[in-house]
Amino acid sequence: MKRTLKTPIRNEDIESLTAGDIVYLDGTLVTCRDVGHRRLIEYGMDLPVDLSGMAIFHAGPIVRKAGEGWEMVSIGPTTSMRMESYERQFIEKTGVKLIVGKGGMGPETVEGCRRHKALHAVFPGGCAVLAATQIEEIERVEWQDLGMPESLWVCRVKSFGPLIISIDTKGNNLFERNRAGFDQKKGPVMEEIFRKVRYIK
Amino acid sequence: MENNQKKRSLTDTMTRFISLVAKRLPDDVYGKLEQLRLKEDSPLARTVYDAMFRNQEMAQELDRPSCQDTGVIQFFVRAGSEFPLLGSLRDVFDEAVREATRVSPLRHNAVETFEEKNTGDNTGVRVPWIDWDIIPGQKSAEIDVYMAGGGCTLPGAAKVLMPAAGYEGVVQFVFDVITSYGVNACPPLLVGVGVSTAVETAAVLSKKAILRPIGTRHPHPKAAEMEILLEKGLNEVGIGPQGLTGASSVMGVHIESSARHPSTIAVAVSVGCWSHRRGTIRIDGDMTYEILSHKGAAL
Numbered sequence: 001m002k003r004t005l006k007t008p009i010r011n012e013d014i015e016s017l018t019a020g021d022i023v024y025l026d027g028t029l030v031t032c033r034d035v036g037h038r039r040l041i042e043y044g045m046d047l048p049v050d051l052s053g054m055a056i057f058h059a060g061p062i063v064r065k066a067g068e069g070w071e072m073v074s075i076g077p078t079t080s081m082r083m084e085s086y087e088r089q090f091i092e093k094t095g096v097k098l099i100v101g102k103g104g105m106g107p108e109t110v111e112g113c114r115r116h117k118a119l120h121a122v123f124p125g126g127c128a129v130l131a132a133t134q135i136e137e138i139e140r141v142e143w144q145d146l147g148m149p150e151s152l153w154v155c156r157v158k159s160f161g162p163l164i165i166s167i168d169t170k171g172n173n174l175f176e177r178n179r180a181g182f183d184q185k186k187g188p189v190m191e192e193i194f195r196k197v198r199y200i201k
Numbered sequence: 202m203e204n205n206q207k208k209r210s211l212t213d214t215m216t217r218f219i220s221l222v223a224k225r226l227p228d229d230v231y232g233k234l235e236q237l238r239l240k241e242d243s244p245l246a247r248t249v250y251d252a253m254f255r256n257q258e259m260a261q262e263l264d265r266p267s268c269q270d271t272g273v274i275q276f277f278v279r280a281g282s283e284f285p286l287l288g289s290l291r292d293v294f295d296e297a298v299r300e301a302t303r304v305s306p307l308r309h310n311a312v313e314t315f316e317e318k319n320t321g322d323n324t325g326v327r328v329p330w331i332d333w334d335i336i337p338g339q340k341s342a343e344i345d346v347y348m349a350g351g352g353c354t355l356p357g358a359a360k361v362l363m364p365a366a367g368y369e370g371v372v373q374f375v376f377d378v379i380t381s382y383g384v385n386a387c388p389p390l391l392v393g394v395g396v397s398t399a400v401e402t403a404a405v406l407s408k409k410a411i412l413r414p415i416g417t418r419h420p421h422p423k424a425a426e427m428e429i430l431l432e433k434g435l436n437e438v439g440i441g442p443q444g445l446t447g448a449s450s451v452m453g454v455h456i457e458s459s460a461r462h463p464s465t466i467a468v469a470v471s472v473g474c475w476s477h478r479r480g481t482i483r484i485d486g487d488m489t490y491e492i493l494s495h496k497g498a499a500l
């Protein structure tokens with residue numbers, strides 16, 4: 001069954017979800033990446049968008065003007081880990097409930113998600129056209145002084161996903177777990193290969 | 202045709218070809234992804250593959266670059282010494298990149314180093330990057346276009362090992378890079394390994410390795426064996442699409458090598474992501490062309 005989250009997202013909507021689950025999003029999704037995070041956390045500036053119960057997307061889109069409004073040409077996730085040092089405080093200050101990006105995040109974000117009830121999820125990387133077509137409308141844009149990739153694009157999305165939950169509200173971190181698994185598996189596999197490549201006699 | 206006319210004609214061809222490469226994966230990559238998709242049985246891996254294929258279809262339908270990161274554009278040229286536009290290729294590539302950036306449209310990905318300014322047209326000092334091989338006597342040129350995205354460029358690494366580390370050291374290096382940084386580079390990956398004498402020679406060879414069509418083998422039987430061992434071994438680690446675990450990690454492992462100093466084994470790794478946008482085109486002396494990487498494509 002397809003699980004869909006709708007903004008505003010409440011704690012009870014996400015508390016039962018577990019890292020590895022797949023969800024889709026209806027509602028408001030705001031792009032916010034490096035400088036957006038820095039402005040709020042380091043410079044203490046107020047975000048021009050109320051993110052309480054909303055979703056953000058670590059992404060820098062390609063947008064083109066269409067009449068009075070804007071059209072999303074292409075939007076794909078960027079590496080979430082770059083926002084790791086800000087994300088715990090970001091969640092605390094904004095009340096954001098869903099953070100979408102690429103790859104995993106670290107212990108600070110895990111702590112933020114656990115304490116304030118939020119999720120980190122990944123949108124498959126390299127699927128920028130798919131993501132663009134799931135955006136029904138760009139409602140407005142803020143902080144345009146940051147340039148196209150860093151502006152806050154406030155988007156209305158429909159069935160946005162697949163979103164694979166990587167950090168849940170219970171302290172699970174999918175990418176950490178996977179990485180530990182890869183490390184464990186690689187030892188014996190390498191040993192096997194070592195024996196076969198002793199080409200220097 | 203006058204040389205000026207030829208130049209215009211080639212610029213036009215290359216502009217269209219760059220656009221094509223941004224929007225459609227080469228046949229070997231697409232075919233390999235289709236194979237790997239069939240091997241996945243977890244709902245998670247399948248969902249990701251479904252999204253990837255849907256994305257490629259929509260890119261065709263809407264005529265847009267399939268990934269937002271259209272990379273820094275690199276050209277790998279194998280040009281005949283008698284190719285009429287040998288001296289003009291730099292101009293042709295610069296102009297074609299500018300034009301393709303406008304019409305495709307491509308994201309602006311060239312930041313002038315030290316200036317720290319985006320040039321806004323994907324050209325800059327030494328960019329687009331050109332790598333040259335001159336083929337004596339030949340009249341035609343074969344050109345690879347490659348879009349190096351940030352995500353898949355990041356894992357790139359090289360190291361000069363002592364001979365005592367042996368080929369075992371090479372294996373270890375490849376595994377370490379792929380199971381750490383590779384996970385975030387949009388797997389399944391195409392892994393290029395350079396085994397050579399110095400850090401830069403190994404690095405260039407590792408990049409050339411991922412420009413080879415998937416599944417082609419190194420001519421030396423031991424190197425070919427090692428390609429297969431690495432491929433099988435990395436797949437057993439099961440990184441899966443987007444690092445979410447699955448039946449495979451890589452689309453392939455290719456090794457390129459050179460002779461080396463007896464006291465060194467230099468190893469380098471270059472990584473291509475699942476959206477491995479490379480194209481190969483052959484240009485004849487009269488500027489007619491054949492696209493080798495995308496069958497049936499029209500420019």
Ligand code: SF4
Pocket residue numbers: 076125126127268269270271349350351352353385386387474475476
């Ligand atoms: S790694 Fe490749 S598919 Fe992923 S975002 Fe970068 S260019 Fe696109």
